[in-house]
Amino acid sequence: MHKTNFTALALLGLGCLSGAARAATPAQAGFIVGTVVNEQGKPLPGVEIDVDNTLSYDSGLVTYTDAKGQYRVDVRKLPFTFQVYAKMKLKYKDLTVNVELVPNNPNAVAGLVGGVRDFVFKPKPATSEDPYGSLGRVFVERGIGEYDVDITEVQVTLTPVGQLADGSVGKARTFKLLSSGSGPVIPNVMWGTYKVTATLNGRPLEIRQRMDGRTPAAWNAAYMGGFTRDYNALTPSMFLEVRFPKSGS
Incomplete structure (x- = not known):
């Protein structure tokens, strides 16, 4: 599992516990x-x-x-x-x-x-044994044939657009990708609409939705969209791919 200095594994749209931990509910016999x-x-x-x-x-x-x-x-x-x-x-x-x-x-x-x-x-912590967490997942792969993209070094920024499924508005966060059996992933993302951008060593990448055997989406500097159940996903997920910009694109 790749480590990151960013806020990976944190839940988008929910903050941390503030102040002292909440006291336990008093016990009642029976x-x-x-x-x-x-x-x-x-x-x-x-x-x-x-x-x-x-x-x-x-x-x-x-x-x-x-x-x-x-x-x-x-x-x-x-x-x-x-x-x-x-x-x-x-x-x-x-x-x-x-x-x-x-x-x-x-x-x-x-x-x-x-x-x-x-x-x-709160989100279930992602681990090397279970990297998916308990909320939405964003899967990001390099485009087919884009071998110059080192996906382990890609940084992805997710910016919420409007209200999220938990009623919050969230805030922009930047992540590195974690390894999983289903491909590089960002776990524990609250469901909603996001603007998504990606960089590699400071260089902007183009990004698009990864399509399941359908007409490919256009490459753009940012992706705007939400979560789907494509690729037999058990929970609504986002499926994206990235590449370096091409000359004339």
């Missing part, structure tokens, strides 16, 4: 309880909470966070163990995208006793 917030500590209502019975298939419990981002599940009479998950539903164009949120404690919760499982809406 209940699984928790609070769901974004990275700024703002409560998130309407988040789906799945309380999955680890001993019996398809017998879990489902609830949703209230206006304060809180939930409570009664397990006083349930002598099982439960794994707790939180899913945030985001609308992007005509698609609904489910994002699993990060728990304060990933361990199972004992029934009868209960426990606290708070969640934060």
Whole structure:
């Protein structure tokens, strides 16, 4: 995995936690309880909470966070163990995208006793084993035959245009690409419309959408667009390619 001094792996459109870490939700004997917030500590209502019975298939419990981002599940009479998950539903164009949120404690919760499982809406960290993160992905490859482009040194700037899927407006960020089994990628990009530019060692590159067996898009100094499900992508992604400008182009 290529290292970078830029803000790669950071979520576009969501900032860092400010101030001291949020205090954990107080425990309530016999209940699984928790609070769901974004990275700024703002409560998130309407988040789906799945309380999955680890001993019996398809017998879990489902609830949703209230206006304060809180939930409570009664397990006083349930002598099982439960794994707790939180899913945030985001609308992007005509698609609904489910994002699993990060728990304060990933361990199972004992029934009868209960426990606290708070969640934060933030990107799942990308690693060399799993470089994709939990949000949108931007895949960037060199154009066919463009062997003079060292894709490992390409820097890509993503500038949000308008509101993103999480309701934020985001800000411009510059990334290097990470290696993945599906090609060079920028993980954890909030879905939306972006202006995308690329450089290699300070030299501007031309960029265009990579097409799946269709008429190639025109090369330009910048690409303006959003995310698609091309190339059998499991989550809406952006597929681009770059090259050095050609004489007369």
